[in-house]
Amino acid sequence: MTQPHDPHHDPRQQGPQQPPPQQPHQGHGPPQAGPPPGYGPQPGYGPPQPPQPGYGPQPGHAGGPPGGYPPPPKKSSAGLVIGIVAGALVLVLLVAGGGLWFYVSSRGGSGGEVTTFENLSADHVEPGETVSYDMFPPAGGPHYPTWQNCGVYTEPLRAELAVHSLEHGAVWITYDPSMAPDDVAVLESLYTSGDYLVISPMEGLPAPVVASAWGSQLTLDDPADPALTDYLREYVQGPATPEPGAPCSGGISESEAEVGLLIEDGTIATTGA
Template identity: 60%
Template sequence: MPPTGPQGPYGPPGAYPYQPPQKRSGAGTGLIIGAVLLVLVLMAGGGAVAFWTLSPDDSGTASAEGIGTVRQFSALAADHVDEGETVEYEVYPPAGGPHYPVWQDCGVYGEPLRSEYVVHSMEHGAVWITYDPGLSEADVQILRSHYSPGDYLVISPAEDLPAPVVASAWGSQIRLEDSADPRLVEYLVEYVRGENTPEPGAACSGGRSGTGTTGTGTGAVGAGIDASEFTG
């Protein structure tokens, strides 16, 4: 099904996020590549958000202690792979990496999506909000309310998540227990079309609007889209 969604609370269509992301001063100071874990605390909105910077070797490590923290990932490949090929990502949901030549259109979806399409959307600046299919309708509507037409957001259910709600951007991810957790909004303001976007200004429409994880949904490659036309 094509992406749909209600009007979001952050201004007119396409205005989300409502302010440019703020650079975190000193974020690159004192980082030791390898086994050392550096925790930075950013005070925002009256609360604290912890940022974990992980080396590529341990970037896929999951822990219950990671709930509510922003996990960072570096040295992510951005290669295109053939449509239909399965990419073995180091973290799930993925936070960047190899992907299909066609991106997933930003929007709200009622069915799971193929990661390799959405990772391409993330390369263009989108944040992918995934949620447990067992989440209540009220909780799902809270998540969907963040989207306005034109926003660089992809919202969909996903199986076997490490938390009820997971938001992923290129190079970062936050896992949350509650759809109403205010840290989700903080994350979106920081990372939607944020400073780590590999291809700023690239489109998040005109790609794949189909659903499903096999690449055969309506509008998917193999259903009328010529992948050779996509070079972003």
């Protein structure tokens, strides 16, 4: 073993040196996994392909620089232990009569609670029909034949359109309309042209920020919580997406109030992907 160099040490003033004792090798196991890779829109409607680093504009969207999210901060070993213990506490419930299974698990580290839903219907309903969803905001279920275009909105959106966007792999980030403008700007900065994100205000949320993907939902108190970017990496075009790679443009760009007028005029398409 090489010893640190001491400029005041003279080896000639000592007797023969004995070789240092051999230390047993202490392996450290396989290297820890790095940050999750990026994600990208999947072509076509088949099964999702393995995620590729980064992602680019989706078909039909105006081109823009590739999006992405900053890597999450490193977590301490104590935080990891807490996360493992919290993740092991899983509560499974069955909603009576609805046939809807879901479980709630706590994320360790930065916080945030993710609820996962299964057996969600993807049926189409007539434009103008109001769907009674089993969760709020909706994270999947029946929806209109056309979808809400991905992007940033300053007015509430019609849920039946946004849910169709979730079916195509988008994450719908909703926030309390009373949120401070600086906090809203933090959420809006997550969107880059071509991303599968819908961002809009919504009244009556269970938390200041709620991010919904098809079959899952994250609630947060802080829009800058790194758990949000972790969630986006995992659930944008995630494994539960029914139609990965289907478009998130070429649909409806109007707010909820404006959509009501389009329905009255009969100008919303009655068929769609």
